Amino acid sequence: MKNALLILSVMLMVSCKDSPNSKFKVITENESNSKTQQAANEGKKLLETKCYVCHNPESDENNVLAPPMAAIKARYSKDHSTKGAFSDAIWNFVEKPTNEKVKMKGALNRFGLMPFQSFDEKEIRKISDYIFDYQIEEPEWFKQHWEQNHGKKNYHQKGKKMNGNFNMSKQNLMERGMTYAQSTRKVLRKNLMLTLQENGAVAAVEFCNERAYPLTDSMAIIHNAKIRRVTDKPRNLENQANEKELEYIELFKSKIKNKETYEPILISENGTTHFYSPIVTNTMCLNCHGTPITNIDPKVTLILNSKYPNDKAIGYKENEIRGIWSITFDGKKNK
Numbered sequence: 001m002k003n004a005l006l007i008l009s010v011m012l013m014v015s016c017k018d019s020p021n022s023k024f025k026v027i028t029e030n031e032s033n034s035k036t037q038q039a040a041n042e043g044k045k046l047l048e049t050k051c052y053v054c055h056n057p058e059s060d061e062n063n064v065l066a067p068p069m070a071a072i073k074a075r076y077s078k079d080h081s082t083k084g085a086f087s088d089a090i091w092n093f094v095e096k097p098t099n100e101k102v103k104m105k106g107a108l109n110r111f112g113l114m115p116f117q118s119f120d121e122k123e124i125r126k127i128s129d130y131i132f133d134y135q136i137e138e139p140e141w142f143k144q145h146w147e148q149n150h151g152k153k154n155y156h157q158k159g160k161k162m163n164g165n166f167n168m169s170k171q172n173l174m175e176r177g178m179t180y181a182q183s184t185r186k187v188l189r190k191n192l193m194l195t196l197q198e199n200g201a202v203a204a205v206e207f208c209n210e211r212a213y214p215l216t217d218s219m220a221i222i223h224n225a226k227i228r229r230v231t232d233k234p235r236n237l238e239n240q241a242n243e244k245e246l247e248y249i250e251l252f253k254s255k256i257k258n259k260e261t262y263e264p265i266l267i268s269e270n271g272t273t274h275f276y277s278p279i280v281t282n283t284m285c286l287n288c289h290g291t292p293i294t295n296i297d298p299k300v301t302l303i304l305n306s307k308y309p310n311d312k313a314i315g316y317k318e319n320e321i322r323g324i325w326s327i328t329f330d331g332k333k334n335k
């Protein structure tokens with residue numbers, strides 16, 4: 001009888017193991033480690049492509065566009081000791097930034113409120129999980145800055161060290177392209193916002209007509225790069241995209257329409273790097289690029305018709321591709 005029970009038990013065990021409909025799967029330690037590493041790699045890559053646009057750890061302290069991600073990790077970790085709570089807090093802010101949600105008041109005063117952008121929640125949580133679990137890149141000046149301004153001596157970032165490295169050569173070029181685009185955008189946006197606040201939308205049209213190009217050119221000189229904003233629906237014919245740029249605009253449009261994730265396009269040829277990144281409309285854009293009467297003040301329409309009789313740059317809605325940044329620079333210089 002005992003032998004029969006033993007044989008039956010073995011048969012059941014073998015049957016469960018071999019059954020294609022089994023609900024259970026044994027995950028080995030190697031498989032578990034592999035999945036953890038894969039998730040970490042994905043989180044790291046998303047961090048570098050989505051966040052380092054503004055939060056670049058290689059930026060000089062006096063030229064940063066936003067606080068480094070190491071600072072965000074340090075501040076949010078003070079209030080949220082578990083990964084779930086940390087991730088929830090990050091997403092709560094990124095989903096819809098407001099002054100009331102800001103934890104880093106000094107950064108708010110220096111850089112202003114993070115502009116709304118349409119991010120994918122799953123991607124943001126992958127980034128949050130990664131920076132909670134692992135040590136991330138810090139600017140050389142950050143440790144001293146944090147200790148001086150937050151009364152924390154012997155600061156040491158929490159987390160595991162990442163195993164393995166990405167091909168950072170391409171990543172560095174991507175970050176440089178994003179830095180050039182975002183720093184130029186910041187200069188234009190700051191001046192445009194100031195004009196809007198002080199003198200209204202009509203003056204903003206004058207600003208775009210008279211000062212946008214000189215400001216862009218000055219940033220191109222600073223970065224030693226060719227920086228252009230191009231579109232398939234130009235207001236100024238000088239912004240007309242060429243054949244290759246039109247292809248990339250259509251690609252980004254399809255990604256937005258299908259709610260797919262996307263990254264800037266990077267092409268390196270013979271030491272020259274071409275960088276293309278989408279320009280996506282927000283509420284502010286619609287004052288001059290939305291629908292007449294509904295979004296665009298009649299006075300603004302009059303001046304647009306006067307200055308740009310062949311204007312095609314209207315009729316946009318929020319979160320649409322207005323055009324792209326088309327930036328060319330020497331991949332061997334200014335590393």
